[in-house]
Amino acid sequence: MNRTVLLLLLILAPWMVHAQDYLWPTEASHYLTSSFGEYRTRHFHSGLDIKSWNRTGYKVFAVDDGYIWRIRTSNTGYGKVLYQKLSDGNIAVYAHLDRFRPAIEQFGYQLQDKQGAYELDYFPPPSQFPVKKGEVIAYTGNTGTLYAHLHFEIRNARNEPLNPLTQGYTIKDHIPPNPQAVAVAPLSVHSTVDGDYFKQILSIDYVGNHTYRAEPVTVSGPFGLEIRAYDGVHDVNNKYSIYSAAVSWHDSTLFTFRYNHFRFNQTTLITLERDYGLDRYGYGRFQRLYKTKYTAALPFYDDRLDGKITLPPGEHTLRIKLRDYNGNESDLIVPVTSVRQKPAVRWDQSPRGDILCDIAPADSATLFHLHFSAVAEDGAKQTVQPESCRLAGEALRLALPPLSTGTAAYTLRFGSPAPDSGPVYPFSPNADQDFNPAMDWIFSSQGMIATLTNREPVYRPLSLEVITADSDTLIPLHSQDLMKWNTPPIPAALLKNAALFISSGSDVLTFFPHDYMVAFPSQENILSDPDQDVELAMNRTSLFYPALIWYQTQPAPSGNFYSPIWNFAPRTVPFRDKAQIRVALPRVPFPRRQLGIYFTGNGRSWKYLPSDFSADSTMLSGDIYSLEAFTLRRDSIPPVIHLLSPRPGGTYNTSSITKLRYRIYDGQSTIPDDRGIELSLDEQPAISGYNPNTNIVTYRLREPLTAGMHTIRVVARDAAGNTTRRSYEFTIR
Numbered sequence: 001m002n003r004t005v006l007l008l009l010l011i012l013a014p015w016m017v018h019a020q021d022y023l024w025p026t027e028a029s030h031y032l033t034s035s036f037g038e039y040r041t042r043h044f045h046s047g048l049d050i051k052s053w054n055r056t057g058y059k060v061f062a063v064d065d066g067y068i069w070r071i072r073t074s075n076t077g078y079g080k081v082l083y084q085k086l087s088d089g090n091i092a093v094y095a096h097l098d099r100f101r102p103a104i105e106q107f108g109y110q111l112q113d114k115q116g117a118y119e120l121d122y123f124p125p126p127s128q129f130p131v132k133k134g135e136v137i138a139y140t141g142n143t144g145t146l147y148a149h150l151h152f153e154i155r156n157a158r159n160e161p162l163n164p165l166t167q168g169y170t171i172k173d174h175i176p177p178n179p180q181a182v183a184v185a186p187l188s189v190h191s192t193v194d195g196d197y198f199k200q201i202l203s204i205d206y207v208g209n210h211t212y213r214a215e216p217v218t219v220s221g222p223f224g225l226e227i228r229a230y231d232g233v234h235d236v237n238n239k240y241s242i243y244s245a246a247v248s249w250h251d252s253t254l255f256t257f258r259y260n261h262f263r264f265n266q267t268t269l270i271t272l273e274r275d276y277g278l279d280r281y282g283y284g285r286f287q288r289l290y291k292t293k294y295t296a297a298l299p300f301y302d303d304r305l306d307g308k309i310t311l312p313p314g315e316h317t318l319r320i321k322l323r324d325y326n327g328n329e330s331d332l333i334v335p336v337t338s339v340r341q342k343p344a345v346r347w348d349q350s351p352r353g354d355i356l357c358d359i360a361p362a363d364s365a366t367l368f369h370l371h372f373s374a375v376a377e378d379g380a381k382q383t384v385q386p387e388s389c390r391l392a393g394e395a396l397r398l399a400l401p402p403l404s405t406g407t408a409a410y411t412l413r414f415g416s417p418a419p420d421s422g423p424v425y426p427f428s429p430n431a432d433q434d435f436n437p438a439m440d441w442i443f444s445s446q447g448m449i450a451t452l453t454n455r456e457p458v459y460r461p462l463s464l465e466v467i468t469a470d471s472d473t474l475i476p477l478h479s480q481d482l483m484k485w486n487t488p489p490i491p492a493a494l495l496k497n498a499a500l501f502i503s504s505g506s507d508v509l510t511f512f513p514h515d516y517m518v519a520f521p522s523q524e525n526i527l528s529d530p531d532q533d534v535e536l537a538m539n540r541t542s543l544f545y546p547a548l549i550w551y552q553t554q555p556a557p558s559g560n561f562y563s564p565i566w567n568f569a570p571r572t573v574p575f576r577d578k579a580q581i582r583v584a585l586p587r588v589p590f591p592r593r594q595l596g597i598y599f600t601g602n603g604r605s606w607k608y609l610p611s612d613f614s615a616d617s618t619m620l621s622g623d624i625y626s627l628e629a630f631t632l633r634r635d636s637i638p639p640v641i642h643l644l645s646p647r648p649g650g651t652y653n654t655s656s657i658t659k660l661r662y663r664i665y666d667g668q669s670t671i672p673d674d675r676g677i678e679l680s681l682d683e684q685p686a687i688s689g690y691n692p693n694t695n696i697v698t699y700r701l702r703e704p705l706t707a708g709m710h711t712i713r714v715v716a717r718d719a720a721g722n723t724t725r726r727s728y729e730f731t732i733r
Contacts, residue, residue, distance in 0.1 A: 021064070022168055023133055025094060025152045026050055028058035028140050032171060032233070033149050035240040036163040037259030037300070039274055039285050042625060043267040046161035047093065047153030048169075051236065052140045056098040056148045060138040063092050068129035068137070071100070071108060073120040075674050075690050078151065079144025082137060085126070090162075093153035098141025099700065104129060109702055112687045118674045146693040162261045165243075165325045173233040176210045176330040177242050177322035183226040183278060183286050184217050184334075187308050189446050189489045190341050191221030195415065195422035196480065197449055197488050198442070199226075199275075201283060204332065216335040218415065218422075220342060222310045224290030225255075225334065226275055228283075231324045244323040247289050247307060249316065255289050255307030257300040268576070269295050272544065277443070277572035280601075289320065292445065294544055294576075311338035339415055344476075346395075347410075347427035347461065353402035354387075355410055355427060360395035371419040372400060375409045375426075375459070383419070384410065403429065409459035411482075423478045428459035435504050437485075441548050443570040447489030448548045450477075450500075457482035458504060465501040466494055474503075492518050492546035516550035519543060521576070527551070533584045534566045534630070541577040549573065549627065556631070562586055562595060563632035571601065571627050578623040581609070581630055585618055592617055593721045594636050596669050599628040606633065608669045608719065635668035635720035643714075644696075648728035654707070657732065660686065660699040662714055669719040671695075678715035705732045 024030065034049035052058050062084060069091065070083035078095035082104070086092055099105050111120055131137055142148035154164045165171075185199045186192060193200045194217055202214040225247055230239040247255040273295050275286040288295070290307030309318070320332040346358045357372075372384040386398040400410055409428035413419060437452040450464055462477040462485050473494060477485040496518040519525035521543045527550075528535035536549070547570070554565040563583065585592050592613075597620050598606040609630070611622040620632070642663040646652055660679070664671060671677065671690065677697055679686040688699035697714075713727045 022154075023061055023063045024169065025063050025092070026052070026058055026060050026140060026150045028052035028055075028150060030171060031236050031238075032240065033147075033238050035231070035243070035259075036161075036165065037243075037262075038241040039270060042271060044262055044270050044273075045241075046262075046264075046267075047095075047151055048164050050150040050152055051238075052148050052150060054142075054148050056139070056141045058140040058150075059136045060094050060097065060140060060150060062131040062133055062135045062137050064088070064133050066092075066131060067126045068104065068124055068131065069126075071104060071120065071122045071124065073108060073112070073118060073689065074144060075118065075692060077144050079691070080138075080141065080689075084131065084137070089157040090167075091153075091155040091157070091159060093151070093155065094138055095151035095153075096141055096143050096145050096149060097138045098143065098148075100138045101136055104137070105700075106702075109687075109700075116685065116687065118687050118689050142694070143689065143691060144693075145691075156261075160261060160263050163243075163259055163325075166260050171233060171326070172235070173324060173326045174328060175232045175234060175324075176328040177229050177231045177324055179204055179212050179227060179229040179320070179322060179330060179332045180284070181228045181286075182214045182320065182332060182334060183228075183275070183283075184219065184336075185224045185226060185275075185288075185290075186219075186446070187222040187224050187290070189491075191219070191223055192342065193217060193219050193223060195342070196478075197444075197486065199278065201278075202334070207333075210329065211331045211333065214332060214334045216337065218337045218339060219311070220339050222308050224288065224307050224309060225318065225320065226278070226286035226288050227320060227322070227332070228286045229322055229330075231322075240324075242287070242322050243325045245287070245289060246321045246323075247309075248319045248321070249309070249311070253302075253305065254309055254318075255291075255305045256302045257287075257289075259300055262299055266298055269298060271574045271576075273298060273300075276574040280572045311336060313338050313340055342415070342423070345412060345425040345461075347425075349429060350399075355400040355402065357386075357398045357400065357410075357412060357425075357427070358392060358395040359398070359414075360393075362391060362394060362396035369414055369417050370398075371413045372398075373411045373413075373419070374403070374407050375411055375457075377406055377408045379457075381411075411459075423480060424482060425478075426457075426459040426461070426482055430459070433458060433460070433504075437502065439500075441550075441570065442486075443547055443572050444489050445545050447491045448495060449489050450475075450487045452477065452485040452502065454483055454485075458485070460504050463503040465503060466490070467499045467501065468494070468497055492548055493520070495548055514550040514552050516548060518546065519549050520546045525549075529553070529566075531584075533563065535582040536568060536579060537582060538579040539577070542575055542579040544574055544576045547573045560633050561631055562588060562634055565629050565631045567629045568627040573627055575625045578625055580621050581624050582619055582621040583630070583632055585620060585632070588634075590634070590636065591721065594634050595620065595632050596635060596720060597622050597630055598633045599624070599630050601626075601628050603629065606631070608635075610672065610719065633668070635718065635722060637666075637668060638722035638724040639664055639666040639671060639716040639718050641714055641716055641724055641726050643726070643728070646712075646730040649730065651731045651733055654704045654732055657705060658701055660688070660697075660701075660712065662697045663695050664690070664697055664714075664716045665695045666716070666718040666722075669722075671716060672719045676717045676719070678713075678717075680713045682710055707732050 029051045031051040038045040064086040066086040069085040080097040081095040084092045184193045204214045244258045318334040322330045348356045373381040388399045412425040434456045437454045442449040464475045466473045479485045517527040525538040551568045597609040609622040611620045644661040674690045686699045717723045
């Protein structure tokens with residue numbers, strides 16, 4: 001053994017010995033439902049979810065000697081949770097508990113009764129609840145979540161979550177990760193993927209021996225890869241995030257990640273670490289295999305590698321190696337053809353009618369597989385060969401014969417063996433075309449991409465002219481099918497206070513058809529309608545990137561709507577922090593409190609947005625973390641109370657009633673929290689917990705009920721103030 005290896009073992013030995021010494025935290029199972037680092041809304045999953053087969057009441061053990069450092073009860077999030085300081089200074093977290101061990105449970109009751117509320121956050125002194133390794137400290141449950149399981153974390157002394165599998169825990173797993181798709185992302189304003197400025201999703205095939213191959217792709221300029229994949233284990237059907245990935249080219253590693261730890265102040269960066277835009281488009285959650293401006297400091301990554309790939313012209317093979325914590329691996333091969341950034345194409349007509357096509361610069365790396373076609377008026381295409389070819393300065397000039405009768409246009413494609421793939425460059429001397437395009441914008445981190453859609457093919461080159469008080473910028477559009485055209489990414493700042501002209505033979509003045517603003521990070525941004533009935537307010541931390549943001553107004557549908565629908569877009573803009581939507585309240589013949597802001601992402605199911613009234617009750621405002629469709633709706637329907645246990649008029653033994661349980665459901669504005677629920681037992685307040693995921697209210701009896709008649713009263717109040725009251729009796733014999 002050489003001295004370097006011996007020194008490394010001496011350094012790691014104390015960690016290795018202690019890491020193997022932690023106890024598994026529950027008797028429920030040794031199977032996981034979720035792994036460390038998985039996607040959760042606006043945060044990384046900070047521990048392991050241990051399967052309890054959707055049952056409650058399994059024992060939870062102290063994984064090491066230590067003491068209870070924090071006791072917390074909440075209706076959401078972690079639910080009932082214990083934090084234990086371990087003998088090595090680390091912190092163990094046991095969450096979604098059904099109940100604590102008796103001494104802690106009774107102490108929690110006392111604090112709740114004293115403060116008159118269920119929500120509790122208490123830090124006991126080290127001497128109050130010391131625990132030994134292996135002691136039962138709690139029981140598994142589903143508080144704060146829908147399905148019962150144990151959420152378990154190990155944090156270091158700085159309260160930063162560590163992957164528990166790095167602390168000596170093991171699971172049975174010989175199954176390698178399973179890639180589903182790979183996306184290729186342009187990473188500069190001039191980069192293209194398969195001739196376009198948008199990300200392209202590549203399908204993959206299994207070729208054997210845990211190896212997969214993606215369909216070929218052509219790129220120019222810097223690009224990055226993204227992966228949609230999952231990992232599995234034996235005996236259960238759960239799907240987990242990938243622990244580790246590496247991108248390589250030849251013998252060079254271009255990017256790696258390993259989910260070992262992170263800091264809580266980084267957790268909202270998951271919105272960028274995973275591809276928010278592809279997720280909103282419905283393609284699933286892709287993990288970026290490259291760094292962005294904001295994610296570069298995440299500790300998952302190798303500091304020396306950024307994953308931004310620039311390849312020399314030619315054919316290449318990239319490899320993505322996916323790995324789980326047990327070392328099972330899969331390989332994904334990505335064939336890539338790299339070409340230089342596409343040259344400019346210029347058409348002209350000579351005095352004698354010949355059609356001239358100049359391609360510059362005349363670079364052999366890009367000028368291959370040239371395909372000229374003559375397009376007939378009925379859309380039929382026929383291959384055309386140039387009559388001559390020569391250099392004209394830095395351009396390659398090709399001459400084609402004059403357009404014959406019945407021929408509408410010439411088109412050019414190049415850079416691909418397939419004659420109908422890649423961008424198409426058209427030319428026609430006919431300026432009298434049906435040209436009335438619809439205009440839209442697509443967000444990207446490089447800028448805003450303008451798209452034009454026309455009902456008929458456009459056989460003339462198109463440009464977008466952006467005119468401001470200080471500049472006049474001409475931006476070429478390109479197309480794949482001559483009916484839909486788009487620009488390269490345009491810096492959002494260039495669009496502020498700009499007039500837009502679309503050039504197609506003659507100039508067409510086109511204004512953006514909606515109310516809009518150009519919003520920037522690090523400044524206040526407000527977009528409102530002329531009557532100030534709706535307002536989107538973004539603060540200095542709402543955005544990562546500049547963006548063009550707009551809304552369209554739709555008339556209120558029939559039914560329970562009291563304002564138009566305001567569709568804010570683009571939905572793919574990732575938020576760094578909250579923004580606010582504000583809506584003016586109309587005069588209505590019922591209490592204004594019954595009005596609420598509702599939102600939808602799919603146009604079908606409307607959800608209530610927790611909102612606050614202004615001091616004069618003329619405005620409602622709510623915090624948002626994404627652009628959606630918003631409207632005002634009325635909730636006049638009170639909550640529904642289902643009595644589960646005990647039932648009205650029932651007779652029970654003392655031992656059979658240990659808790660009171662009710663299902664309280666509100667289908668519109670929802671129950672805001674436990675403050676919307678009042679429960680009393682024999683005229684005494686009963687501080688109960690409410691799980692909004694299951695709609696179950698639970699009150700654990702502090703002591704057994706005495707024989708005789710007992711009275712229960714339940715009051716449920718939703719966010720709109722609608723109230724339901726029920727009162728009944730039952731008997732203990």
